[in-house]
Amino acid sequence: MLNEIHGFQAAYARCIDDDRLEGWPEYFLPNAHYRVTTVDNHRRGLPAGLIWANSRAMLVDRITALREANIYERHSYRHLLGLPFVEPQADGTARAETPFMVARIMRDGGTELFVTGRYLDVFARDEAGALKLLERVVVCDSSRIDTLLAIPL
Amino acid sequence: MLNEIHGFQAAYARCIDDDRLEGWPEYFLPNAHYRVTTVDNHRRGLPAGLIWANSRAMLVDRITALREANIYERHSYRHLLGLPFVEPQADGTARAETPFMVARIMRDGGTELFVTGRYLDVFARDEAGALKLLERVVVCDSSRIDTLLAIPL
């Protein structure tokens, strides 16, 4: 499953960085949980996040809103992911932790290190046997990202 | 071939970052195409790039010019590459896409995130069976890199 998760993570990042955001919810199961939070909130066990969704439908809505707001025209991302840790679970799912850096490229050409952190994932299979996210908690290292966040991480 | 491409990419980056630029053209076939372009130009299908070469000999010339201009003394690079996507082709070649971040380290010690992007590659084998680049298109995410570019990406 390790190689499969490698491929999944690379495809996920590429989907966002190529601005194919409509394809992004497809990486999740229909009942998936997705949230973006900070390391401080995560340590304190606070459930609230910068982004919070408990279904794939909510992720679809988010992309629709982003497209209407035309935010995607203003900047792009470049994800670079480290090697994932994978812990297979007895119930057939797998937990994984993957560090990341994301650079943001503004329309005027400026490039900056935007956010760093790690994905805390639970992977499971859909009915067709394809690997999907049952849960992704994006734990950002910095607590100063809320006002900037637009495109999903 | 996946593991072989992993090794190739790591060796390529190391060759540049270690300032062994004379070895850089050896990663290409004699008739290779290499160009550096921006995501905007690439989307519009514009062939012109920041750097453009259609033979290994042109890459050799470029390194010679760089050495004479003594540019390599002024800064160094650090490449960090993500995992490549590999699509084997029916004709025995392979297409691969690999995201990258490059930091630039100036002689005064300043370090900055210089450029991000992805390699769009076609890999093929030379007569001895060694894996080489038949084509590398370096698509930079930012459109504001032309005047800064010196060392190859």
Add this chain to the structure above:
Amino acid sequence: MLNEIHGFQAAYARCIDDDRLEGWPEYFLPNAHYRVTTVDNHRRGLPAGLIWANSRAMLVDRITALREANIYERHSYRHLLGLPFVEPQADGTARAETPFMVARIMRDGGTELFVTGRYLDVFARDEAGALKLLERVVVCDSSRIDTLLAIPL
């Protein structure tokens, strides 16, 4: 051994980034050599480094001092490692070279690309057969990092 070294590098980075610094010396053999140096010093063959230790006990002492100075409260790191080059040696050890970028996240939320470089490693096994570092030389690309360095790299 390649997959094992992949896993080792990821675990090492995670240990530091998760602020589990007391676990950091466990990645080394008791008689290990660890030093942090700059590319300039490394090229000249100068042994002096920004950090220098020739035993695991010295690494333990370093962490104790860090904790007492309370430095770990002020910032955190995020390591992103590239794929390692591995050269197995005839004596059962392995040499490896792994590029890295480290971002530093300050308590006020600022994120910056802190340092780039590469690990020059010698891996060996302890009595229980576990993979450990016999030597790690951290070669930083920039020469301007000495006064900033606190948490181990």
